[in-house]
Amino acid sequence: MHPTPSTALPVAVIGAGPVGLAAAAHLLQRGLPVQVFEAGSSPAAHLQGYGHVRLFSPWRFNIDRAARALLQREGWQPPADEGALPTAAELREQYLLPLAHSEALRQRVQYGARVLAISRRGVDKVKTRGREQAPFVLQWQGAEGVQEFEARAVIDASGTWGQPNPLGAHGLPVPGEREQAAQIQYGMPDILGAERGRYAGRRVLVVGAGHSAAGNLIALAQLAEEVPGTAIVWAVRGQDLRRLFGGGSKDGLPARGALGERLRALTEAGRLELHTGFAIGRISPDEAGRLQVHSAHDARRIEGIEQIVAATGARPNLELARELRMRLDPWLESTEALAPLIDPNEHSCGTVRPHGHRELQHPEAGFYAIGAKSYGRAPNFLMATGYEQARSVAAALVGDWAAADDVQLELPETGVCSVDFAAAADQAPGGACCGGPPVQNASACCVKDEDAKAAGATGCGCGPAVARPKATSACCG
Template sequence: MNAPATTELPVVVIGAGPVGLAAAAHLLDQGIEPLVLEAGPAAGAAVREWAHVRLFSTWGEVVDPAAEKLLASTGWTRPDPDTYPSGGDWAEQYLQPLADALGGRVRLGTTVTGVSRTGRDRIVDADREQQPFVVHLANADGREERVLARSVIDASGTWATPGPAGGSGLAALGEQAAGDRITYRVPDLKDPATRARYAGTRTAVIGSGASAFTALAYLADLAKSKDGTGTMGVWILRRGLSGSTFGGGEADQLPARGALGLAAKAAVDEGHADAVTGFRTEAVERDTDGRLILVGEDGRCLDAVDELIVLTGFRPDLSFLNELRLDLDERLQAPAELAPLIDPNQHSCGTVYPHGHRELSHPEPGVYLVGMKSYGRAPTFLAMTGYEQVRSVAAAIAGDLASADRVELVLPETGVCGGAGLFDTSDTRETESGGCCAPTPPLVRLGTPATVGAAAEEAPAGGCCSS
């Protein structure tokens, strides 16, 4: 393959979600041509799958500045910056217009199957950095193709690879066989068929993040309705209860995010859900009626449930990057320089340190994992974090290191101390170890969870901010 000069080639952006499209806007702002490759049938394909969930960030926090500048030239007007969009709102009122503004630079139905250097596999050193990237594609019609790129920005997210129910990180025994009664998404209980599936049932929710809070609030709301009599939730936590279990509450600088944890607490306190702590699922069995029995690693068996909602986070798909030289943290599968800033085993009070191209770089120059993909298995990603990442990365690719190194973001604090990686930690132990965790927040009456507590983790959990 005769490759043109690298600088004449586009920058390939993998994923047409919020961060991928923002990356394209920032590249254009730098005078660099982007090519956005999206596996789904529409821009924001992953976001559209949780269209019913409301974000806990306002419109003012989920619109990228460079993207807004591009959209303004089309006559687009940003929605009220103080209101909260749903995933559907975000996709239809922002992501789709942004993709339309980018025009032919966005290719849909195009799956990236591999990325490498032209004529160089992973082990070859000779002239490696002088070779353009080659990106292998599979199109929706079955055609295979390859394109050359000067740089590659992977904003493909983690939505397609949710975590399993099994406490070991692997699927529990029997989990796949029980797939007809398991979902790995927050169910849309406004959809009549989905509502009928969960109404009057005993449903277990595994998870301790914003997505689990949302599911519990939805189930509690269903239980209070006329058609949901008998609906009961079982909240399964792998850890013990601590001051951080219910999030930051009123101390969270994103109020809607704090309200989620309080809604989950209300579901338990009001008797719409039972909490089971320190339970790590080893197996999923069936009783004679076909209902699911969860068996723990410690031998405990829970009472049978009709449905199981698994919301244990997400993980990155790194398979198509296997020929590139990446420096990833061995635990989080995030860029090694970024990992200490987001590690849930170490995180304490305060906010994630704003970061850019230096923390996101790898031994393979010109490759960047951004957005939820950059967080690997770490939780709690915000759209504004991804927007700052791609601003810095685009500037670095353009050679403007002064701009690339400049921090232009202040992130809101969660109000939570300690991290999701803490194992069976009690309030007492956190205090004795010098942590600053507040006690479990008091119950606050929130009204209808579907309107006040129905915000989702932006990376559901990238959430909601995948790709």
């Protein structure tokens, strides 16, 4: 384990979202001074942006343990029914605002403070000698210009929601995307509320295949019931909709399963114009100012689109840590060690085994990315995962290795495998997808995978066998 600068400097936390604030609570519990930098003008700025969305995890999964203890010491009352599903706005107002404004934290969060870059005092990325003893330096942009802050360690919990993926299946903005930006929104706009006027009575294209796309489509379906003329078009890259529709009643989070079920019902009822296998190649305006959306692979074209909602996921901002020594997975942009646990190409069950500081560490001692950002481009991050990451990293920062390594996390399964759904469901004990999380072999992704490895096979075959490059430390030969 690497040393960190042994000074009285605080730990800097980037982002006052649910995981950044949880990290602050764990650090305080461990007796470490902490300074949180939040780009927004108030806590949990990303959740504020999609406040209308009802979360699919109930309150009991959404409150961090150290944060709960801190709040309860100050007289906070938890929600009466912790089995209820809050909206993002309710989570923010009833839990995150009280936490950020608590006696313990209020002086330690700086708002309107966007961290631009992180390095080490007097040591650039190339220089090795003295590196681990040099304090971190954060450059942050505030109302008074760019300032610097020194820290003994840095926890980056800045999320990914601020960097939505573009429309192109190749990961780049397609020709026409920038030019037609006025007719495109990213993420989860408030279709039934603040943005209603933009979508009511329009022909709207939703692009994407995750929970955000499902939420947008369901909101548009409700709008279509209320406002005649609202037409819903849905384009997905893949052909097989089973994964999109989710695990239904097998999902450990019933509301998440229900989202997919509702989408399935809308699709089967023909209330959506569905285009599968449709990778967008180009967007062009027609004479009436509507959009034509062209397939990248064939002559297909979706005509007459008035608005596009791109629910195509998000990616981490890697610029922040450009000057630090990072070991990132080549395609997910998570840490290398975390990638095999969360890669949607390989991972079958949507169940992520517990992980903590070891999987999250980089060659740059004392720097960790946690929360939604830790997953890089992989979807399906859950707050509960981030809370356990925060607990483990805080323990590691004070050298309590027993606690840091004792990662415990029970995540609800999605009940969905990446391929071979029917076979997996049939073979899995108890009907759970692939049998659920592995029992003993921590490198396995599920029981089926564990059994296959025990029998000498390379794995369960749930996903395509894409070899991940092994990190090498030798310099020659």
